[in-house]
Amino acid sequence: MSRWKQFLTADDGPTMVEYALLLGLIVLVSVTTLGGFGTGMHNIYVIISGALP
Secondary structure (H helix, E strand, C coil), X not given: CHHHXXXXXXXXXXXXXXXXXXXXXXXXXXXXXXXXXXXXXXHHHHHHHHHCC
């Protein structure tokens, strides 16, 4: 746990680069996950609309 505290409290330049890389990774995973979720929801709506008269 102390490693996380050290990571969060460090104020040097490389730490800002690490924060930027971490943020970029979080955004990439979020966009990919939400994109897949949207495609799955679209397929569900197509199946439901096809089953309705």
